[in-house]
Amino acid sequence: MKLPRVHCPKCERPVAARPIPGHLTKGAVWRHDAPTLRRDTDGRLLSCGGSLEVVELPTPGVQLTFDVEAPEVEPLDAMALF
Ligand SMILES: [Zn+2]
Numbered sequence: 001m002k003l004p005r006v007h008c009p010k011c012e013r014p015v016a017a018r019p020i021p022g023h024l025t026k027g028a029v030w031r032h033d034a035p036t037l038r039r040d041t042d043g044r045l046l047s048c049g050g051s052l053e054v055v056e057l058p059t060p061g062v063q064l065t066f067d068v069e070a071p072e073v074e075p076l077d078a079m080a081l082f
Pocket residue numbers: 008009010011012013032048049050051
């Protein structure tokens with residue numbers, strides 16, 4: 001499964017985001033390392049503060065809309081079409 005990419009709200013790097021069940025447009029930023037310090041002094045991995053943060057997912061497509069003006073008057077031969 002290919003996950004959409006979003007920009008992490010903390011470090012601005014492009015990171016995968018997993019969908020959140022029940023929320024079509026929301027996703028959780030995938031856990032990723034901190035941008036400057038990957039491990040603390042004890043050797044434990046450090047996550048970026050933006051990991052698991054809820055963000056808006058990019059929409060795959062947007063429904064196009066058209067501005068169509070309805071005719072103001074009905075054509076005279078409209079009834080002839082029926
Ligand atoms: Zn980040």
